[in-house]
């Protein structure tokens with residue numbers, strides 16, 4: 219049951235029936251999205267929880283992010299100042315929507331730390347936000363091979379690696395990632411990497427994955443971005459090439475005994491794969 223609107227207490231508790239604090243009117247932690255107007259209570263947010271249509275899942279409800287809840291989540295991300303600066307510069311550039319979100323970057327950095335990873339790979343660097351998040355938490359002896367085909371984007375990334383003092387930990391490779399990964403395999407680097415992140419051409423996911431499976435050690439982790447592809451993978455009426463490719467990649471992963479998997483609805487969806 220939702221509380222009556224008359225119990226709403228503006229700018230303090232969301233309502234007298236819940237313990238959710240609403241933000242003061244000038245609260246804009248990330249400056250990009252406008253919060254939902256504060257004249258509404260938590261009702262609209264709560265209405266957006268979702269349950270699986272299959273009753274065998276016990277009507278378990280999961281949260282659907284509204285702008286207000288997402289602002290709250292972002293306000294609880296510990297984003298290093300150098301990453302914030304890169305994000306703000308990238309926000310002025312073409313393609314800025316391609317960058318992973320701060321909450322995604324924080325999760326990637328957390329995985330790297332949990333793994334104690336020293337040798338990492340990124341496929342699809344753009345201006346460097348996710349790669350910088352990883353490089354920042356690598357030990358001084360660590361290395362991140364950062365693959366990007368666009369020279370201009372890579373220059374921005376390199377500028378921030380320098381500014382952050384992590385250039386010695388990043389091996390930026392300009393060119394097609396598939397060529398770079400193949401040359402690393404030919405170079406005898408198989409099974410020597412701890413962690414890889416894939417965020418490049420969606421129609422190439424299976425190919426990147428096969429190459430990375432050769433490069434990552436048993437127990438190592440490969441994270442794949444955009445696996446929910448703005449929800450299009452779940453819509454049977456959508457059949458463009460990128461959607462079909464991600465859908466078929468997701469399906470193949472379900473049966474892939476070489477890895478254990480966890481699809482996480484963060485950002486545009488990320489699947490965490492652990493090589494067995």
Ligand SMILES: C[S@@+](CC[C@H](N)C(=O)[O-])C[C@H]1O[C@@H](n2cnc3c(N)ncnc32)[C@H](O)[C@@H]1O
Pocket residue numbers: 316317318341342343344345346347348349365366367368371393394395396417418419422
């Ligand atoms: C989604 S963006 C990466 C965003 C980045 N991870 C971040 O958080 O800022 C994808 C990038 O992959 C690059 N890319 C696409 N296909 C590629 C390929 N075959 N080899 C290398 N880079 C590629 C694009 O140029 C683009 O910069």
